[in-house]
Amino acid sequence: MNQKMDNLDEVASKIGQAVDSAVQRWCDVPEEALRFRPSAKAWSTKEIIGHLIDSASNNHQRFVRLQLTERLIFPDYGQDNIHWVKIQGYQDRPWTQLLELWRYFNKQLAYLMRLVDPAALSHVWQVDPKTSVTLFDLMTDYLRHLEDHLDQISVTLDAFREH
Numbered sequence: 482m483n484q485k486m487d488n489l490d491e492v493a494s495k496i497g498q499a500v501d502s503a504v505q506r507w508c509d510v511p512e513e514a515l516r517f518r519p520s521a522k523a524w525s526t527k528e529i530i531g532h533l534i535d536s537a538s539n540n541h542q543r544f545v546r547l548q549l550t551e552r553l554i555f556p557d558y559g560q561d562n563i564h565w566v567k568i569q570g571y572q573d574r575p576w577t578q579l580l581e582l583w584r585y586f587n588k589q590l591a592y593l594m595r596l597v598d599p600a601a602l603s604h605v606w607q608v609d610p611k612t613s614v615t616l617f618d619l620m621t622d623y624l625r626h627l628e629d630h631l632d633q634i635s636v637t638l639d640a641f642r643e644h
């Protein structure tokens with residue numbers, strides 16, 4: 482159990498560092514680059530951050546609710562994530578507001594991970610009748626997903642410079 486709490490402490494630190502360094506690196510990127518979509522179906526940098534806000538908000542619900550129940554039935558958003566991004570118009574939001582919302586939402590999630598009840602880490606989110614995920618796995622996978630999309634932003638901004 483302590484091992485898991487140690488792991489989550491590290492996950493929380495990495496989340497905090499990742500958002501701070503991303504804000505530092507990308508806060509002054511010009512609007513034209515932020516709106517650039519490498520292909521017709523690909524997200525722009527603003528939309529990727531929007532998607533990460535959706536990830537934060539959905540996971541926030543899971544992280545809290547799974548401390549209140551052993552088995553949580555709660556809808557996924559993964560299959561609809563393109564619609565989530567479109568419905569909320571992230572492409573037209575001011576960059577600073579998106580970035581700061583994302584940063585401070587993640588600070589709360591990192592804080593929450595350090596406070597999590599260790600007994601709840603084996604509680605499961607029932608994604609569908611065949612699939613379930615533990616709270617611990619959700620929290621560690623949250624960081625992996627975040628890092629994957631930060632890499633995607635680097636690639637997207639490189640593509641803008643070369644297009």
Ligand code: NI
Pocket residue numbers: 532626630
């Ligand atoms: Ni994603």
